[in-house]
Amino acid sequence: MIYLNAFLFAGIVCAIGQLILDNTKLTPGHITTIFVVVGAFLDTFSLYDKFILWAGGGALVPITSFGHLLIHGAMESASSYGIMGLVMGMFNLTASGICSAIIFSFFLSLIFKPKS
Amino acid sequence: MEKNKYKEVVNRHTPKENVLYNTMIAFFVGGLMGLLGQLLIDAYSYYFSIPTNQASIFMIVTLIFVGCLLTCLGFFDKWVHACKCGLIVPITGFAHAMMSAALEYRKEGLVTGIGANMFKLAGSVIIFGVVSAYVFGLLRLILFGC
Numbered sequence: 001m002i003y004l005n006a007f008l009f010a011g012i013v014c015a016i017g018q019l020i021l022d023n024t025k026l027t028p029g030h031i032t033t034i035f036v037v038v039g040a041f042l043d044t045f046s047l048y049d050k051f052i053l054w055a056g057g058g059a060l061v062p063i064t065s066f067g068h069l070l071i072h073g074a075m076e077s078a079s080s081y082g083i084m085g086l087v088m089g090m091f092n093l094t095a096s097g098i099c100s101a102i103i104f105s106f107f108l109s110l111i112f113k114p115k116s
Numbered sequence: 117m118e119k120n121k122y123k124e125v126v127n128r129h130t131p132k133e134n135v136l137y138n139t140m141i142a143f144f145v146g147g148l149m150g151l152l153g154q155l156l157i158d159a160y161s162y163y164f165s166i167p168t169n170q171a172s173i174f175m176i177v178t179l180i181f182v183g184c185l186l187t188c189l190g191f192f193d194k195w196v197h198a199c200k201c202g203l204i205v206p207i208t209g210f211a212h213a214m215m216s217a218a219l220e221y222r223k224e225g226l227v228t229g230i231g232a233n234m235f236k237l238a239g240s241v242i243i244f245g246v247v248s249a250y251v252f253g254l255l256r257l258i259l260f261g262c
Contacts, residue, residue: 003154010150010206011143017201018142022135028204029213029240035205036245044252057154060172061179061206062146066241070249071256078257086253090246097207098242100177101214102234104184109218109230112188 006058009051013062032063039067069093138200145202153179153206176207183211188219213237 017031026034042048048068051059059065070090077089091098153175160171186192192212196203203209214234221233235242 003151006150006154007147010153011147014146014149014202014205015139015143017146017205018139019135021201022138028201028209029237031201032204032209032213033240033244036241037248040245040248040252044256055150055154057152057157057172057175058147058150060157060176061150061153063205063207063210063241066207066210067245067249070245071253074249074253075256078253083254083257086250086257090249094245096173097176097180097210101180101184101211101238104181105211105215105218105234106230108184108188108215109222112219114219114222 002056005055006061009055009058010061013064035063036067036070039064040071041067043068043071066094066097069097141199142202142205145199146205149179149202149206149208179207180211183208184215187212187215210238210241213241 013035017035020026020031020034021028039048042051042064048059048064052065052068070093073089073092073094074086075089077092078085081088156175156178157168157171160166160174161168164171164174166174183192186195192203192208193216196209196212203212214237217236217238218230218234221229221236223229224233
């Protein structure tokens with residue numbers, strides 16, 4: 001059942017992105033940025049946690065989960081360190097994604113040549 | 117008069133995007149990506165016997181690696197052209213943005229090329245993510261206390 005939920009949730013998020021892309025003059029860069037902000041906004045009221053419980057990996061794959069993980073890490077350390085914890089724990093949970101993206105793209109760009 | 121005529125000609129020759137078809141493709145491909153994510157989480161937590169939140173980090177790293185590799189091999193640009201947001205909105209789009217910037221500026225050298233330009237496309241995601249997470253986190257701290 002969770003597979004169907006994952007398919008539906010990720011599909012609907014991507015379809016919304018495609019509708020925005022087709023009907024406005026925004027670029028894909030705008031769309032990913034908007035989705036990250038929306039993910040952070042939804043987590044202000046702990047809504048995104050419910051989506052993850054419902055759709056599992058389907059809610060973690062779209063870029064909205066990036067905003068969710070940023071605010072989640074910040075709030076986790078804010079609960080123990082107060083207002084300074086917001087800046088201390090911001091990258092706690094997203095560090096794996098950012099670091100792996102930097103490391104893979106650095107070493108792969110040394111190996112490969114651009115195709116076009 | 118000339119301007120109106122020009123606009124007419126431009127409008128006639130702009131390719132009409134089939135919105136419904138594009139949306140269906142994005143829905144289907146994006147849904148498959150979500151399904152793949154959930155499958156990877158289940159597979160990792162089953163074979164390595166690790167908790168789900170750790171397996172989800174493994175899944176994100178795997179998807180980023182696959183996105184980077186496919187961008188290097190040249191497949192990913194064609195697929196993005198075909199299925200648009202189905203591949204841009206998932207985390208593979210983030211990997212694709214970083215990888216293509218790194219590949220493109222490789223010839224300008226390591227520091228002034230890759231180092232300075234790697235975040236050219238993906239930087240806005242991180243900047244706006246951090247700023248919005250800070251603002252909304254502050255809001256949540258004031259409103260709910262935790």
